[in-house]
Amino acid sequence: MNTLAQKYGKGVFAKHLENYQPQDPLYETYQDSAGRQKRRKREVPPGLSKRDEKILKSVKRRAHYLDKGFSLCGFRFGWTFIIGFIPIVGDVVDASLNYYLVVRKARKAELPGWLVQRMLLNNTISAAIGFVPIVGDVILAAYKANSRNAWLLDEYLRIRGEEMLKAKAVRSEDVSVVKPGAGMEEGETVKGKKTGTVKSLGSIWKKKAVAPTPAPSTGEASTAGAGSTNMPGSLKGKGTLKK
Numbered sequence: 001m002n003t004l005a006q007k008y009g010k011g012v013f014a015k016h017l018e019n020y021q022p023q024d025p026l027y028e029t030y031q032d033s034a035g036r037q038k039r040r041k042r043e044v045p046p047g048l049s050k051r052d053e054k055i056l057k058s059v060k061r062r063a064h065y066l067d068k069g070f071s072l073c074g075f076r077f078g079w080t081f082i083i084g085f086i087p088i089v090g091d092v093v094d095a096s097l098n099y100y101l102v103v104r105k106a107r108k109a110e111l112p113g114w115l116v117q118r119m120l121l122n123n124t125i126s127a128a129i130g131f132v133p134i135v136g137d138v139i140l141a142a143y144k145a146n147s148r149n150a151w152l153l154d155e156y157l158r159i160r161g162e163e164m165l166k167a168k169a170v171r172s173e174d175v176s177v178v179k180p181g182a183g184m185e186e187g188e189t190v191k192g193k194k195t196g197t198v199k200s201l202g203s204i205w206k207k208k209a210v211a212p213t214p215a216p217s218t219g220e221a222s223t224a225g226a227g228s229t230n231m232p233g234s235l236k237g238k239g240t241l242k243k
Contacts, residue, residue: 021142024076025150026064045154046191047161051183053191055109056157062101063150067141081141084130091130094140098123102146106153110182115156119149164190 027039042060044053067078080097083090103119126145129136156178163171164180171180184190 021076022144022147022151024064024068025060025147025154026068045158045161047164047180048157048191049181049183049185050188052109052157052160055105056153059102059106059153060150062105063144063146066097066101066146067144068147077141078144078146080126080146081137084137084140088131091127094130095123095127098126098145098149102149106149109153109157110179111153111156112177115152119152122148 026041028042029037029039032038044056065078066080068076069078080094083093103123106119107116122145126140126143129143130140159173160178160180160182163173163175163178
């Protein structure tokens with residue numbers, strides 16, 4: 001009887017912990033036209049380099065399978081929960097997977113030190129909880145350090161993408177921290193979309209375009225350097241006047 005009571009208590013405890021879980025970083029749920037709940041992969045934020053897109057997708061996928069790859073009676077858990085049941089060794093393996101598969105991969109996106117420290121703190125909390133027998137494993141399955149770290153990366157890169165899609169004059173974040181355009185190679189195009197707060201570079205420059213300078217009158221020498229253009233700011237031509 002006592003064993004049944006313990007199992008029931010753990011089940012209720014697990015259901016309450018569902019309320020404190022971070023959302024799945026890889027999938028989102030939506031309602032179709034028939035009113036059925038379905039899921040689809042989350043979109044990557046616009047304005048990112050191909051390198052950052054690849055890193056974010058990889059981190060989200062790994063975090064999903066480590067934290068939420070399986071479902072039992074509505075309770076989602078991943079490989080970290082299963083491995084954690086192995087005494088001591090399982091907790092060490094979990095901590096290693098959390099770092100090497102998620103944090104180490106995320107660091108390749110040139111993250112600031114404070115963000116990496118936040119991720120490492122999540123891993124430390126997760127490792128400490130995991131050493132508590134049985135109850136610790138249940139809490140660990142709800143805490144989901146990898147999903148938390150994936151969301152930290154997603155939010156940081158979303159801001160980086162937004163700043164990249166803004167003109168320099170209207171950027172609101174510290175570029176030395178956000179590093180808009182990080183990881184982009186020469187000639188690489190940026191995927192972007194117009195929204196209420198994020199505008200494409202083309203539309204911004206269109207609004208800031210300078211009116212063409214009237215042609216000089218007959219006999220009047222032009223003082224403009226050959227190759228100069230009427231582009232705004234840093235987009236002016238760099239031609240030189242040759243004798």
